[in-house]
Amino acid sequence: MKQSWFKLLAAVLLVTWVPRPAKADVNLGLSIQNGELRSFYLAVGDYYHVSERTLVVVSERHIPDDEVPVVFFLAQQARVSPEVIVNLRLGGKSWMDIAFHYGLTPQIFYVPLTYDPGPPYGKAYGYYKKYPRSRWNKIRLSDADVVNFVNLKFVSGYYGYAPDRVVKMRSSGRSFVSINSEIKKGKGGPENKAQKSGYKGKAKGRKG
Numbered sequence: 001m002k003q004s005w006f007k008l009l010a011a012v013l014l015v016t017w018v019p020r021p022a023k024a025d026v027n028l029g030l031s032i033q034n035g036e037l038r039s040f041y042l043a044v045g046d047y048y049h050v051s052e053r054t055l056v057v058v059s060e061r062h063i064p065d066d067e068v069p070v071v072f073f074l075a076q077q078a079r080v081s082p083e084v085i086v087n088l089r090l091g092g093k094s095w096m097d098i099a100f101h102y103g104l105t106p107q108i109f110y111v112p113l114t115y116d117p118g119p120p121y122g123k124a125y126g127y128y129k130k131y132p133r134s135r136w137n138k139i140r141l142s143d144a145d146v147v148n149f150v151n152l153k154f155v156s157g158y159y160g161y162a163p164d165r166v167v168k169m170r171s172s173g174r175s176f177v178s179i180n181s182e183i184k185k186g187k188g189g190p191e192n193k194a195q196k197s198g199y200k201g202k203a204k205g206r207k208g
Helices: 002-016 023-031 036-048 052-059 063-076 080-088 095-101 122-130 133-138 143-157 161-172 175-184
Strands: none
Touching: 036 052, 036 063, 036 143, 036 175, 052 063, 052 080, 063 080, 063 095, 063 143, 063 175, 080 095, 095 143, 122 143, 143 161, 143 175, 161 175
């Protein structure tokens, strides 16, 4: 009789027990906000071929939104996991320190333009103009410079959009989250303007 009661109880528990999703799954839609920010993160994930879960993990380590592309860019260039890059960054290293740590030079950040830009790109482009390409390893970019260059590569490469136009949008004080949203919606002009200017973009997530 007691054995039958235990079997009945076990059957009831099996029917009524519903597994709860892991905490990461519950927070997935909440951590990456809707609207412009969510669009930015999903574009980053698509360009660098990383899952939404990986994006959430990186953002929850308190990496600023516009620095998230830098994490994935350096991870691909150095052929290490994004977590390794995040740990180095949170350990106090600058983005250039991390690049040099893996033998990467400032050449990986360079994007050719058809004109000399003003702030916030002008000073950094001045470095590239000052030194011959063989000495670009002497250039020391600031964290802000690295963020600007990597996001320029990401936005122009992902949408096939002319880098010159992205730089002008950034020079007006726009955030990259806003720039991504505007280009995606087509408010910044047709995307085929990039082709008219002779820029065809890079393959997604490729080096260089």
